[in-house]
Amino acid sequence: MYIQNQTGKTAARRxxxxxxxxxxxxxxxxxxxxxxxxxxxxxxxxxxxxxxxKGLRLKVLKSEHIPFIHAQLIIYYKExxxxxxxxxxxxxxxxxxxxxxxxxxxxxxxKKLGNDYQVEHRPDFLLFKINFLPDKLLLFIRLLKSLYSYxxxxxxxxxxxxxxxxxxxxxxxxxxxxxxxxxxNYFFKRPDWKTRIAYQIAYHHWFPSAAMGQTLxxxxxxxxxxxxxxxxxxxxxxxxxxxxLIIKGNIEQPAILNGHIESIFASFKKHPPRKLVEEKLTPNxxxxxxxxxxxxxxxxxxxxxxxxxxxxxRNPLPSLVLNNIxxxxxxxxxxxxxxSYNINIFRMDTQMENHQGLTVICNTIQLRYVDIGKxxxxxxxxxxxxxxxxxDRREFLKTLSNIYGRLEVNTQYFENDINLEIIKAxxxxxxxxxxxxxxxxxxxxEEVIVIVxxxxxxxxxxxxxxxxNIEVIDFAR
Amino acid sequence: xxxxxxxxxxxxxxxxxxxxxxxxxxxxxxSSFKLSNGLRVILSPLDNIKAACVLLYHQTGxxxxxxxxxxxxxxxxxxxxxxxxxxxxxxRIFYLSxxxxxxxxxxxxxxxxxxxVVPASEINSALYLESERISTxxxxxxxxxxxxxxxxxxxxxxxxxxxxxxxxIRAKEMLFAGSIYxxxxxxxxxxxxxxxxxxxxxxxxxxRDLSHIIMVISGEFDMAELKKSINKYFGxxxxxxxxxxxxxxxxxxxAPGKKFVSENWLExxxxxxxxxxxxxxxxxxxxxxxxxxxxxxxLVDERISKLEETLNRERNLNVLISYESIDxxxxxALIIKITAKRRANxxxxxxxxxxxxxxxxxxxxxxxxxxxxxxxxxxDFMKKMSRLETRSAFLAxxxxxxxxxxxxxxYLKRIRKINTYDVFRIAKTYLAKDNRVNLNVYPKSNR
Numbered sequence: 001m002y003i004q005n006q007t008g009k010t011a012a013r014r015x016x017x018x019x020x021x022x023x024x025x026x027x028x029x030x031x032x033x034x035x036x037x038x039x040x041x042x043x044x045x046x047x048x049x050x051x052x053x054k055g056l057r058l059k060v061l062k063s064e065h066i067p068f069i070h071a072q073l074i075i076y077y078k079e080x081x082x083x084x085x086x087x088x089x090x091x092x093x094x095x096x097x098x099x100x101x102x103x104x105x106x107x108x109x110x111k112k113l114g115n116d117y118q119v120e121h122r123p124d125f126l127l128f129k130i131n132f133l134p135d136k137l138l139l140f141i142r143l144l145k146s147l148y149s150y151x152x153x154x155x156x157x158x159x160x161x162x163x164x165x166x167x168x169x170x171x172x173x174x175x176x177x178x179x180x181x182x183x184x185n186y187f188f189k190r191p192d193w194k195t196r197i198a199y200q201i202a203y204h205h206w207f208p209s210a211a212m213g214q215t216l217x218x219x220x221x222x223x224x225x226x227x228x229x230x231x232x233x234x235x236x237x238x239x240x241x242x243x244x245l246i247i248k249g250n251i252e253q254p255a256i257l258n259g260h261i262e263s264i265f266a267s268f269k270k271h272p273p274r275k276l277v278e279e280k281l282t283p284n285x286x287x288x289x290x291x292x293x294x295x296x297x298x299x300x301x302x303x304x305x306x307x308x309x310x311x312x313x314r315n316p317l318p319s320l321v322l323n324n325i326x327x328x329x330x331x332x333x334x335x336x337x338x339x340s341y342n343i344n345i346f347r348m349d350t351q352m353e354n355h356q357g358l359t360v361i362c363n364t365i366q367l368r369y370v371d372i373g374k375x376x377x378x379x380x381x382x383x384x385x386x387x388x389x390x391x392d393r394r395e396f397l398k399t400l401s402n403i404y405g406r407l408e409v410n411t412q413y414f415e416n417d418i419n420l421e422i423i424k425a426x427x428x429x430x431x432x433x434x435x436x437x438x439x440x441x442x443x444x445x446e447e448v449i450v451i452v453x454x455x456x457x458x459x460x461x462x463x464x465x466x467x468x469n470i471e472v473i474d475f476a477r
Numbered sequence: 478x479x480x481x482x483x484x485x486x487x488x489x490x491x492x493x494x495x496x497x498x499x500x501x502x503x504x505x506x507x508s509s510f511k512l513s514n515g516l517r518v519i520l521s522p523l524d525n526i527k528a529a530c531v532l533l534y535h536q537t538g539x540x541x542x543x544x545x546x547x548x549x550x551x552x553x554x555x556x557x558x559x560x561x562x563x564x565x566x567x568x569r570i571f572y573l574s575x576x577x578x579x580x581x582x583x584x585x586x587x588x589x590x591x592x593x594v595v596p597a598s599e600i601n602s603a604l605y606l607e608s609e610r611i612s613t614x615x616x617x618x619x620x621x622x623x624x625x626x627x628x629x630x631x632x633x634x635x636x637x638x639x640x641x642x643x644x645x646i647r648a649k650e651m652l653f654a655g656s657i658y659x660x661x662x663x664x665x666x667x668x669x670x671x672x673x674x675x676x677x678x679x680x681x682x683x684x685r686d687l688s689h690i691i692m693v694i695s696g697e698f699d700m701a702e703l704k705k706s707i708n709k710y711f712g713x714x715x716x717x718x719x720x721x722x723x724x725x726x727x728x729x730x731x732a733p734g735k736k737f738v739s740e741n742w743l744e745x746x747x748x749x750x751x752x753x754x755x756x757x758x759x760x761x762x763x764x765x766x767x768x769x770x771x772x773x774x775x776l777v778d779e780r781i782s783k784l785e786e787t788l789n790r791e792r793n794l795n796v797l798i799s800y801e802s803i804d805x806x807x808x809x810a811l812i813i814k815i816t817a818k819r820r821a822n823x824x825x826x827x828x829x830x831x832x833x834x835x836x837x838x839x840x841x842x843x844x845x846x847x848x849x850x851x852x853x854x855x856x857d858f859m860k861k862m863s864r865l866e867t868r869s870a871f872l873a874x875x876x877x878x879x880x881x882x883x884x885x886x887x888y889l890k891r892i893r894k895i896n897t898y899d900v901f902r903i904a905k906t907y908l909a910k911d912n913r914v915n916l917n918v919y920p921k922s923n924r
Contacts, residue, residue, distance in 0.1 A: 064525075065523060065525050065863075066863055067859050068856050068860070097780075098785065098789065098790065099790075100790055100793065111781070111845075111849050112845075112848075112849065113852070114849060114852035114853045114855075114856050115780040115781050115849065116780060116853055116856050116857070131856050131860065132852070132856065133855060133856065136852075182795075185795065189797070296748075328574065330570060330574060331570075331574040331575070398575055401575055401576060402574060402575060402576070402577045404577065404596075405575070405576035405577020405599075408527040408528055408597070408598075409528045409577050409578055409579070409594055409595065409596060410528075411525075411526040411528055412526050412528045412594070412863075412864060412865050413864070414860070
């Protein structure tokens with residue numbers, strides 16, 4: 001017994017040394033073979049960009065100050081869709097955790113990552129945002145794999161007949177049916193549904209025949225959607241060569257992350273990079289008021305959209321200065337003079353988006369029903385004043401200072417640099433002069449006003465506006 | 478040999494992962510000092526941003542008001558925007574707007590907060606504004622009177638027109654019965670307009686007692702320059718100290734249990750019936766609070782909500798679940814609201830809600846759910862700490878209550894240590910039937 005033990009121990013020791021030597025040798029060899037994957041530093045230590053062999057563009061923003069990882073994935077929509085409900089329902093079926101049916105593999109991974117994600121359907125791309133803990137980075141890469149090889153869609157037409165496959169197909173169908181039947185329930189549960197529907201309406205009004213304008217989803221359009229159409233849209237759009245992934249966090253070796261992504265997608269088919277459709281966008285010049293009826297008494301929200309040509313290579317600043325002289329809360333002319341118009345404004349906010357030579361500015365205003373008419377009149381009057389009088393230097397500098405100050409203050413938000421990257425906004429102060437702002441031609445904009453609220457109450461307050469200028473959208477919720 | 482190969486791959490796997498990200502979370506060093514006049518200052522530098530936050534945490538709130546004018550401190554939320562010796566009314570707002578910054582103020586039962594987030598280059602102006610606010614605020618009688626009327630009118634309108642607000646006030650009244658939190662923070666609506674103006678005016682002294690203020694400055698700044706500025710604007714201030722605030726660490730009326738109350742309301746013109754379930758929890762800085770927070774997150778956070786899964790996904794009841802989380806220094810609470818178009822669905826939702834709470838009393842939370850909830854809590858806390866104003870408020874509160882400057886690291890460590898046993902222990906104490914209150918609100922005609 002003793003001898004056997006001794007022999008066993010010696011043998012184990014020998015094997016142990018062999019194993020250590022093997023590990024050391026192979027590790028060193030790996031380091032020598034692939035030095036780039038371990039030591040490569042990006043040209044700038046703060047940001048590293050890669051394009052994977054399969055076409056996925058990856059940007060890593062290194063930040064030591066956020067202890068979690070924030071990632072945004074953008075999948076660009078490539079061509080005009082006949083039915084705008086298709087792209088939206090596709091993402092709803094993939095990402096919505098509230099749809100009836102069992103969790104898919106993708107939803108299970110999202111749960112393990114902490115479920116802190118959101119998906120936005122923009123007119124020209126899908127934006128998926130997620131936050132997770134650094135030790136789950138590899139799980140996140142698995143999530144990407146699961147997204148780009150989404151089995152519930154890809155295996156819809158497989159005919160293996162196995163129990164598991166049939167169960168999955170049934171689950172996919174259940175989720176799809178629920179997404180159609182309860183579409184509006186889910187939509188109105190979203191905290192930002194008013195903003196989303198307002199954007200849909202505005203883009204639809206401006207660009208009715210362009211891909212960018214295929215946004216407004218109506219109950220009739222929902223009836224035409226089939227699961228097969230979602231699958232075909234998914235196959236055509238959710239491709240690596242069509243995507244941009246931006247990851248921000250304390251990632252010391254972005255090259256290794258890229259290596260992981262390369263290896264996990266190694267078996268994927270490479271799609272040729274397709275050119276994005278570069279349509280020349282000419283907005284519909286008819287200025288209109290569109291009311292989206294909510295059939296309840298909740299306070300109304302006005303979305304005041306302007307579309308303006310971007311100046312000097314995407315510099316939106318001049319347009320923004322002109323807009324903010326009126327709409328800045330609480331020091332813009334509109335809020336400042338609201339008392340003299342006897343209006344009670346609860347809140348105003350300004351957002352901006354850039355698209356192919358156009359900038360869309362959206363001012364959101366919250367007020368009472370009885371103030372809507374007065375507010376529209378006040379904007380008209382203040383605009384006239386702005387056109388008739390020159391903008392004085394003090395007001396110009398004050399507005400410019402507000403915009404720049406806000407850009408600095410926004411640096412505290414972890415999403416800030418990624419958001420700027422996505423909207424491709426660049427601000428060149430030297431290109432904005434008081435003289436250029438005071439040129440009259442710069443004041444003409446295409447506008448659409450979307451009011452979300454009770455149509456009867458809104459119409460009652462807009463009696464002075466000809467009814468042909470007001471359109472009511474009512475889905476009879 | 479197979480074993481060695483497996484070991485090899487495990488080692489290589491770990492090696493590659495270790496090099497992907499650092500294992501520790503890094504928060505910049507936080508430091509503190511005290512001025513000779515008693516003002517405590519916490520400095521939390523961050524060098525990767527171009528903004529800074531100046532926050533003043535006043536260790537005073539509505540609880541320090543004399544009983545006859547309880548709620549009067551709340552008026553200072555807006556009164557603090559009035560003019561000072563050197564500034565005009567609302568100059569603070571105009572200054573913030575001109576510089577693209579923002580600010581806010583909260584006067585609660587236990588404390589008060591005033592903050593500004595501004596571009597880093599504007600930090601001296603922000604300090605100046607704050608020093609003016611706590612030293613020479615002008616409080617004309619007319620402004621106090623109009624603020625009293627405004628608070629009265631706003632809350633009268635809200636409570637009379639909005640049944641949800643009224644129900645929420647009633648639920649809090651039942652949950653916190655016998656404690657300071659029983660009455661709304663603005664006081665008794667019937668008494669507000671009768672407040673003695675001179676006594677309201679005098680409450681300003683509570684806000685400028687420097688020994689009961691913690692100033693937190695976070696963001697980008699030059700440490701030496703900032704210290705000079707703090708001395709310049711605050712070192713010269715001196716006001717007579719006030720007696721310490723009256724926090725009772727163990728108010729018997731807020732002990733768990735013996736709370737069960739159920740009420741039915743019939744309301745005219747109510748479009749949808751709803752029920753409110755209130756659950757009383759431990760004090761904010763109590764060791765158990767974190768686990769109570771876990772339970773709240775697990776039950777109602779829309780990203781992982783167990784109730785959403787049980788009531789809507791599994792039972793298809795099509796109800797709307799919303800909630801209110803309350804955190805006071807002496808107690809916390811969770812108020813769940815369930816709204817349904819169909820009364821039958823509401824009743825079923827109530828049944829399954831109670832069943833879910835009872836199941837948690839028996840400790841049936843799956844391990845996977847515990848892990849997911851912990852991850853989410855950790856991410857949420859980190860996100861909260863990435864915002865200057867919430868980080869500053871957390872640092873002030875944690876320093877005040879626990880004396881810790883590195884409260885963030887400790888809080889994260891505690892989240893990571895949450896286990897099913899602790900959650901079960903807290904569920905047993907706080908989810909028990911005699912610790913819940915229930916309010917059912919139905920339309921009058923349907924009954």
